[in-house]
Amino acid sequence: MLKKLLKYDFKRMTRILVYMYAITVVLAGLTRLVNLGNKIQFVLIIGKILEGCTFAGIVNVLVNTFVHILGTFISNFFKDESYLTHTLPVSKTQLLFSKLISSLLVIIISVVVCILSLFIIFYSPEFMTGLKGFIEMTVASFNMSAGGFVAVLVTLLFIQTCALIAMAFTAIIKANTYNEKRILYGLIWMFIYYTAISVINIVLSVIVCALSGNLAGLFAEQISQGALLCTIIVISVGYVAETIFFCYYSNKLFKKGVNVD
Amino acid sequence: MGFNFNGNVPIYLQIIERIKLQIIRKELVPGQKLPSVRDLSLQYSVNPNTVQKALAELESLGLIFTERTNGKFVTLDESAIKRETERTIEQKLNEFCCSMAELGLDKSEIIKKLNEKE
Amino acid sequence: MTDLLSVKNVSKSFGDKKVVDDVSFSVPKGKIVGLLGKNGSGKTTILKMINDLLTVDQGEILICGQKVSTKTKALVSFLPERTYLNPTLTVKQTFDFFEDFYSDFDREKAQDLLNDLGLDLNARLAKMSKGMKEKIQLVLVMSRRASLYVLDEPLGGVDPSTRDYIMQTILKNFGEESSILITTHLISDVEKIIDQVVFIDNGKIILNRDAEELREEQNASIDEIFRRTV
Numbered sequence: 001m002l003k004k005l006l007k008y009d010f011k012r013m014t015r016i017l018v019y020m021y022a023i024t025v026v027l028a029g030l031t032r033l034v035n036l037g038n039k040i041q042f043v044l045i046i047g048k049i050l051e052g053c054t055f056a057g058i059v060n061v062l063v064n065t066f067v068h069i070l071g072t073f074i075s076n077f078f079k080d081e082s083y084l085t086h087t088l089p090v091s092k093t094q095l096l097f098s099k100l101i102s103s104l105l106v107i108i109i110s111v112v113v114c115i116l117s118l119f120i121i122f123y124s125p126e127f128m129t130g131l132k133g134f135i136e137m138t139v140a141s142f143n144m145s146a147g148g149f150v151a152v153l154v155t156l157l158f159i160q161t162c163a164l165i166a167m168a169f170t171a172i173i174k175a176n177t178y179n180e181k182r183i184l185y186g187l188i189w190m191f192i193y194y195t196a197i198s199v200i201n202i203v204l205s206v207i208v209c210a211l212s213g214n215l216a217g218l219f220a221e222q223i224s225q226g227a228l229l230c231t232i233i234v235i236s237v238g239y240v241a242e243t244i245f246f247c248y249y250s251n252k253l254f255k256k257g258v259n260v261d
Numbered sequence: 262m263g264f265n266f267n268g269n270v271p272i273y274l275q276i277i278e279r280i281k282l283q284i285i286r287k288e289l290v291p292g293q294k295l296p297s298v299r300d301l302s303l304q305y306s307v308n309p310n311t312v313q314k315a316l317a318e319l320e321s322l323g324l325i326f327t328e329r330t331n332g333k334f335v336t337l338d339e340s341a342i343k344r345e346t347e348r349t350i351e352q353k354l355n356e357f358c359c360s361m362a363e364l365g366l367d368k369s370e371i372i373k374k375l376n377e378k379e
Numbered sequence: 380m381t382d383l384l385s386v387k388n389v390s391k392s393f394g395d396k397k398v399v400d401d402v403s404f405s406v407p408k409g410k411i412v413g414l415l416g417k418n419g420s421g422k423t424t425i426l427k428m429i430n431d432l433l434t435v436d437q438g439e440i441l442i443c444g445q446k447v448s449t450k451t452k453a454l455v456s457f458l459p460e461r462t463y464l465n466p467t468l469t470v471k472q473t474f475d476f477f478e479d480f481y482s483d484f485d486r487e488k489a490q491d492l493l494n495d496l497g498l499d500l501n502a503r504l505a506k507m508s509k510g511m512k513e514k515i516q517l518v519l520v521m522s523r524r525a526s527l528y529v530l531d532e533p534l535g536g537v538d539p540s541t542r543d544y545i546m547q548t549i550l551k552n553f554g555e556e557s558s559i560l561i562t563t564h565l566i567s568d569v570e571k572i573i574d575q576v577v578f579i580d581n582g583k584i585i586l587n588r589d590a591e592e593l594r595e596e597q598n599a600s601i602d603e604i605f606r607r608t609v
Contacts, residue, residue, distance in 0.1 A: 081463050081464070081465060087432070088480050089452040090452075179393065179394070257434035259434065260432045266571060268601070268602060269598055271591040273591060303551060307550075308411055308573065309553070309555075310410065310411075
């Protein structure tokens, strides 16, 4: 059943996004083509305009990813469509997990499309060496390779995204346990949860750094390697734990039963 | 839907009346198969259970019979139909006479009125 | 006779307001039961509890002897008052959806009913009128070979010819092994098809009788009796 749910959720979320992906990539391609042309002023201007459009397209993709994820979640679970969603012979846990997984998938695709568009515009051997050089310079003092840094960064962003999606869904579910002002309560709970996880992550980082004797390194002008390592580990573990907590809590809230208008 | 029911009277009684009338008027001839409960229910737009009840009643009156697996048929017993026809005529006449009596007409006056009527 | 649905001493409040107050009734197998009441009498709230859209405060609801759960949802075919289909889908896609999730969905039956409506399988729901969407929903709901059909105001706000289509569709697909619970405030329209009537007012059951017996006893239509009692 989860597979079937995923299929419908994914289709629903990407129905319009697909066109936005296509437009952004095509704009990036056009920008690239025009930039290959004569370096006369007219062509340069067109190139700049196209580049601007591509950037707008990227922002549009990112914004719409969130709009579609949250929109699908709300309309499927709490609006008219909920009359069908909640009467399907499928468990609440599966309904919820399908939304979490498909949302994550859509975010990944959107990010990949955005990065791809940027590469289409800017890719060249010199650009890559420059990028690599920039990263290496940044991480030089940490005794880390550029590849390693990118891997850590991507992993961190990934688990953070998981935590944030689970958090947003939990806030929406929580807000819908109220009988009125649900949007307001949704925003309030999202703010509370976000503040809570940020504070927890920071406090835990400080504690772990202190315990491992890296406290000075944490507040130094240039963060020490030990402190950075501690922080990365704490934050990773923190986000994973928070994701699990939000999944568990939202599932529990959901199982208590929904109160649809 | 072809057939308007009077809401104040149980529907199964009205279905009985209707089928009885069809049998008396030979619209349904002896031995003829009746539509299935489902078809009748759709035809009259009524609950199949109600049709079932009406048919059971008609069967106990001896106007229809069930042949297992084949369905329900109009009785082959002409005398039963005749008996039911007489009874219905009698009943309707009584109703008619009663309402005339309420208007103060006696039997001879009723006959006179009937003869005057085209 | 087995009861496909039994509602036992169920209550539900919203804040201080008791919307459903100690309600008990049952739907036996093979029967069409009309849950009749004015707007706001608590009919829809009861249906929502049967379908797990609202939690029960007190009491118990059993469907084929089981408490409301994921399992019972496979046995119940629910037609709400809302248009609950994803508007971006085509009619065909909604059929696929039902086929995917309900093992008792009879696609051929759905196709037949759709043909009666003269609708194209590739028509998109977003381009249809509300009435049309409601008919598609009825087709989907009645094309399941469910044990219990729960229909909330299926005749609300439709024109007379549509009413006939709906009644015919309901009758056509109602089998001896299943039951129907139907709510409405337009009583005269469903009179002919209901076996049993349950009157509800202010969240309380005030009458629960066999329809024909009631007509015989009171020499009046259910509609009239309802107006007198409620």
